Amino acid sequence: MASVSLGIALPAIGAFGRETDGETSGLEQSKALERFLAGVERRAFRIARIAVRNDDDALDIVQDAMIHLARSYGARPTEEWKPLFYRILNNGIRDFMRRRRVRSRIMAWWPGGGSGAAENFDPIEAAPDPGGGPRELLESAEALQVLEAGLAALPGRQREAFMLRVLEGLDVADTAIAMGCSEGSVKTHYFRAVQALKGRLGER
């Protein structure tokens, strides 16, 4: 997590119950945050859902990211919210995946607890096969499933770069903030993600 300093706007004390500038800006801040969250919540859910492949887990991750943003960065300028929010979201997804990996390893040691099927799961193989090359696949009725499976199969950093750049439309600089890496790394991860997706879709 980046060490972004915590800026807290202190509200002015109202005299005689009069609405002060501080209170007004506080209300405006709430409204601005509501507008921002309403604008990103569904896309954030879809991004988390593609990564963790479970609705409830994705919703939990999005809710945690929203609360974290409000608590820690609600007072920051609104234009900083988007990369910060996606950074929190990505961290949440990464933490979740790490915990799941540890859990599945533990379960694998448990007698009859796991066969390693989850680890060996290949979403590309599991996706329906309408036949054809990448273009045909992406035009088929199952195109979304194919795309999601392809994204889920990417290494985490490549998936983040592709989703933030293409699906969320962040520029390279904001993607770098969201991913907590340099712009050069973003370009590398992104290039590899596109190549991997094309390769995986074409391999079928």
Add this chain to the structure above:
Amino acid sequence: MSRNSRYLESRARELFDESVEHIDGPTRSRLTQARYAALAELDRRRFRVGAWLPVGALAAAAVLAVALWSGPGAGLRSSPVFAAAPADLELLTVGEDLDMLGEDAEFYAWAAGNSSG
């Protein structure tokens, strides 16, 4: 970037946008609840900061008062003016007849004139 890559990007974006539009009602509702929870957190944080502000101001005032009383201002109490204060108080409390002050008024006027000259 090749034409295939550009196609992949634009088609992926299209599919993703469609999927966002088709999120079901219960999920939308849960997302709305999550948003309200986040906004409540923002309000709670603002309230906490606002609530501590008067307490902080009072504490600062108290610290200032203590600093003035026991700090550099403490020297005032040893000044001649402050030192004379107990003597004046004693003069007022001993109960002696203050009319004597009026008897020698001319003498005091003369003494005051001499000391200033």
